[in-house]
Amino acid sequence: MKKELILEIIQERWSPYAFSSTPVEEFKLKAMFEAAGHAPSCNNEQPWLFVYTTQEDKEVFNDYIGFLSDGNKIWVKNAYGIVISMARTKFSHNGNPNRHAFHDTGMAVTNLLLQALSFDIYVHQMAGYSVEKVKEYFKLGDDVEPVAMMAVGYLGDGSDLTPELLKRDENRRPRKSVNEFVFKNSLSDMAF
Numbered sequence: 001m002k003k004e005l006i007l008e009i010i011q012e013r014w015s016p017y018a019f020s021s022t023p024v025e026e027f028k029l030k031a032m033f034e035a036a037g038h039a040p041s042c043n044n045e046q047p048w049l050f051v052y053t054t055q056e057d058k059e060v061f062n063d064y065i066g067f068l069s070d071g072n073k074i075w076v077k078n079a080y081g082i083v084i085s086m087a088r089t090k091f092s093h094n095g096n097p098n099r100h101a102f103h104d105t106g107m108a109v110t111n112l113l114l115q116a117l118s119f120d121i122y123v124h125q126m127a128g129y130s131v132e133k134v135k136e137y138f139k140l141g142d143d144v145e146p147v148a149m150m151a152v153g154y155l156g157d158g159s160d161l162t163p164e165l166l167k168r169d170e171n172r173r174p175r176k177s178v179n180e181f182v183f184k185n186s187l188s189d190m191a192f
């Protein structure tokens, strides 16, 4: 059910399994990353890093597929692109731990996926991958943490998806009602 006060683009976002490998234009990819860079961040640290590949670099694309859990591999292989978000976990000005690095990286990703949707491009984020493999592949030090992997592309027809995955795309996923997660004054007082 649509809620009239909520921005349409927010309501229309969802995470599909049926991706098409139709190329995403480079200027759109660039705009998505530029949108990500507009996110707010603690001390304007902008702790996010993104590394991506596309079907056009098949060998690298397959390396990225190799980081994923088996359950994710089977549908991500159809997507045009794969993005990995990472967070620099120390402040650049003093080297202290930045406990907001994942939070800020997530906000940048929200910008990225809403900008993508403005082009009818969908993003499906994943935690189902090997953090260790990513760390090893990119030779990350202890100040950069992989955050999420994302499949990126135009919607596909799902023709080579299993019936189970196809079914997952049929309905939008349910949301908690606002009074389950918003409280006023104390955590026991419902706000709305």
Ligand SMILES: Cc1cc2nc3c(=O)[nH]c(=O)nc-3n(C[C@H](O)[C@H](O)[C@H](O)COP(=O)(O)O)c2cc1C
Residues within 6 Å of the ligand: 013, 014, 015, 016, 072, 124, 125, 126, 127, 128, 129, 148, 173
């Ligand atoms: C950090 C993060 C990790 C996720 N990991 C996976 C994953 O490994 N595999 C998967 O199929 N979906 C994954 N998802 C997608 C969520 O299941 C999905 O966003 C959620 O069910 C809400 O659905 P919607 O995005 O279609 O509204 C992940 C989403 C986020 C934000």
